Amino acid sequence: MxxxxxxxxxxxxxxxxxxxxxxxxxxxxxxxxxxxxxxxxxxxxxxxxxxxxxxxxxxxxxxxxxxxxxxxxxxxxxxxxxxxxxQVEPSVETAGEAEMVLLVTPDAVDQALTAQVVWDAMADLAPPQREVLLHLHYLDRSISQAARALGVPPGTVKSRTYYATRALRTALRARGVTDC
Structure with a gap:
């Protein structure tokens, strides 16, 4: 049928x-x-x-x-x-502030400036705090590896990392970095 x-x-x-x-x-x-x-x-x-x-x-x-x-x-x-x-993306002329954020892409200059701000903020940290962050993040070591290299117990590395991160966040905010 x-x-x-x-x-x-x-x-x-x-x-x-x-x-x-x-x-x-x-x-x-x-x-x-x-x-x-x-x-x-x-x-x-x-x-x-x-x-x-x-x-x-x-x-x-x-x-x-x-x-x-x-x-x-x-x-x-x-x-x-x-x-x-x-579903076409809004044009730049009609995009609101939220859409403009999506249009911004980081480049080499942004990365270099960010790195400089972070290094300057690291100078505000106490030497043991700066040292632990360098081992963990820059040298990409685990907590136990950093503890052996620094000659301290793993718990001390964890504690220093916690306080170093807080101090770094405060130093970055003092420099105008708000999204940390």
Whole structure:
């Protein structure tokens, strides 16, 4: 039985949609997922929207013959394109402050300036605190390795690290660094 005729004769949306899904659902889902870069959840939403539109406007979709799949593919493609345009990034001119933060990318100059600020702040630390941070972070040593190199127990390394981190945070804030 023709799906369009089934929908018209019985006016049964359930029968119409089941037949549509049985005949075309998997092909529509594969196409939508491919167009969406593998996003199967959005692809399922697109296929549901296509099915609803096909049921609501059966004359627009036409009879369920050999050419209907092509028309359904066109609807999928149009919905994906429309959805993509809705998710386009805002332009720089219209971007708010939160979006502007996303547009800023660190470069070599930013990294060099950050390193200089951190080194200056490290000068404010007591020598044992500076030493423990250098062993742990600059030399990438574990707590036990740093303890052996410094000649202190691991608990002392942990304690110095805690207080050094707090002191470094205070020194950085004094220099205007607020996100530490």
């Amino acid at each position: 023709d799906i369009h005729a089934a929908a018209v004769m019985t006016d049964d949306a359930d029968t119409y949609l089941r037949t549509l899904y049985r005949r075309h659902g998997s092909a529509l889902l594969r196409l939508a997922a491919r167009l969406l870069g593998g996003d199967w959840h959005r692809a399922q939403d697109i296929v549901q929207e296509v099915a609803i539109r096909a049921w609501q406007y059966p004359m627009d979709v036409g009879p369920m013959d050999g050419t209907v799949r092509h028309r359904l593919f066109t609807v999928v493609s149009d919905l994906v394109t429309d959805g993509h345009q809705d």
